[in-house]
Amino acid sequence: MHELSIAMSIIDIACEESRTRGDARVIAVHLKIGRMSGVVSEALLSAFELAREDTLLAAAELKIEDMPVRVHCPQCGCEQLADSIQCLCCSVCGTLSPEITQGCELEVVAMELEPMEVV
Template sequence: MHEMSIATAVVEQVDAAAREHGADGVAKVRLQVGELAGVVPSALDFCFELACAGTLVEGAVLETEAVPARAKCSPCGVEWAVGMPPDLGCPHCAGGDVELLAGRELQILGVEWAEDPTGVRADRKG
């Protein structure tokens, strides 16, 4: 299950950033996950919770943004939703010279630090 390695990597990066910024904890982690990234959202949620144990990320909410897969035909310029299972043949000219425009994303979009005892909250986006 590669969702565990993904969750562990995300938690390690966010925990390190929280420590670097002097945050007391993390309230929310936002991830962008492409349709073709091969990630099962429910498995990622489960693994994220396990990976957070004992870190500054423990108790944080994982929010995922799904990115639909899109492709573009190089010869005719037509763009289309690839879908699942992926259809990488051009629906217009039946060509196979295509460019995948979106759908493989797997990145941290943002982190919301937990409020500290003074009520101040810092956000890190990007």
């Protein structure tokens, strides 16, 4: 149930944000998930759909951006895409890299909020 606890903390963050803006309606939450974060986007999406019920996010959408794995290649001297998540080699020259620069993240990058209508 790893994904469910992540979904619930995303909802917590969003509710908090909504409260600081006078209970604004949350329309969407944007997330970045690295391929090496160990989180499966599909599983997180279905967990989110369960967890959002009866919260401020009941109608909110979870928008996930999949982040490919990038490494700093000592041979090329710059950041390159990794071959795969099993092999952290530069996809250009094949050199094994000791430094992952992208692909482990799991973060909320943005939120779309709509102020409550004053009736």
